[in-house]
Amino acid sequence: MKILINVTVNQKKYELAVEPNMTLADMIREELKLTGTKKGCGLGECGACTVLLDGKPVSSCLVLAIEADNRDVVTIEGVETEKGLHPIQQAFVEKGAIQCGFCTPGMVLSAKALLDENPHPDEQDIRKAISGNLCRCTGYQKIVEAVQSVSARK
Numbered sequence: 001m002k003i004l005i006n007v008t009v010n011q012k013k014y015e016l017a018v019e020p021n022m023t024l025a026d027m028i029r030e031e032l033k034l035t036g037t038k039k040g041c042g043l044g045e046c047g048a049c050t051v052l053l054d055g056k057p058v059s060s061c062l063v064l065a066i067e068a069d070n071r072d073v074v075t076i077e078g079v080e081t082e083k084g085l086h087p088i089q090q091a092f093v094e095k096g097a098i099q100c101g102f103c104t105p106g107m108v109l110s111a112k113a114l115l116d117e118n119p120h121p122d123e124q125d126i127r128k129a130i131s132g133n134l135c136r137c138t139g140y141q142k143i144v145e146a147v148q149s150v151s152a153r154k
């Protein structure tokens with residue numbers, strides 16, 4: 001039996017009928033066709049599926065879609081601004097913080113949440129904020145530098 005939910009995703013309101021056991025990640029990818037949210041481990045350990053739920057980063061593979069009822073979700077597709085790439089996205093490009101790209105959406109959203117809460121984090125704050133996101137390509141230093149560069153611009 002499907003359950004009707006109302007959710008705002010990337011500032012657009014949706015009314016969706018979802019299965020009670022559908023994850024937020026599956027709802028985003030399958031129902032809304034927003035495939036920037038990656039499915040990695042399915043256990044909440046890799047961070048590839050990170051989205052913002054009411055402004056806080058969550059592993060969308062661990063959140064049920066019905067838990068997003070009457071809440072606000074931001075995916076990587078919702079980060080870009082009217083002017084183009086969000087400053088954190090642009091910094092990832094400029095600093096070479098993207099390699100294979102699989103972790104990038106979750107990493108960007110975790111960094112965005114940090115900068116929204118703390119516009120001038122130190123390196124320890126940045127490393128803590130992205131600690132739930134695994135990257136097997138970059139070694140994290142370039143990611144930290146990208147976040148620091150955005151912080152310096154504010």
